[in-house]
Amino acid sequence: MDNIIQFFYNDNQTIQFSIFIAVFIACWVIEFVLSENKFETKNKHALNNFLFSLLGAVVQILIGLFFFKLIIFENSEGIGLLSFFNIKSSIGQLIFSLIFLDFTYWVYHFLMHKIPFLWRFHAVHHSDAYLDVSTALREHPLETFIRMSHYILAVAFLGPYIWIISLHQFIQIVSKLIIHGDFRLSQKVDRILSYLLLTPNMHQVHHHYIRPYTDSNYGDLFSIWDRIFRTFYTLPKNELIFGLDQFPEDIEKPDSWLKLLKRPFNSKNYKKVYK
């Protein structure tokens, strides 16, 4: 445990980034072996998604600088829910933080779907008609800003040790890559794992083009919130169609990165479903 704390306390970003790249490549190779999609289609699609991650990285770095200063300040002053409840042990803080932050993510994701203005930005992630590990990178930069702002508020309210934030973000990003992978777990493994954790099978249902499936499985790491709030859905592989019924043209002819960046700013694009 001490080694883990030390590793994340020092925020070893180079090693974390290397693990992120390794997981990305591992998923890519598995997909390449299993996928029916041609190599060129997969590459072109990934490039479009990769461009989103460049803008997202700028937003994350800028917000991150302020964010870590805020947490250091909170830790030194003993501010936050964990201090209020006098939870000081590493393991106690870790369990409480993972559960709390996972729940706030569920609420955030639910609101991104239910508030029409926010949906416009989140729909860019859902507009991908071909789901693979690169879809994890596909996030409108304004959504990155909204997501990070929500995360800062949740963390500021909680006030955990700084290494917990570093660990949580690391788990979050690795999990995000895996759940977007173009592969499925066997029904049996999925059924067992999905009692507690979010699985690729679950997230694929979230990317099904039509409601109520699009509005299901909002979880981040744990599946418990979807089970509690009855938004847990399953669908067999042969019934899955990725994308959105609002944008059927995305399936035939996907928009370029630039067009997708502009799409949320034209409300007319979304009137087909949301009035």
Ligand SMILES: [Zn+2]
């Ligand atoms: Zn969503």
Ligand SMILES: [Zn+2]
């Ligand atoms: Zn997704």
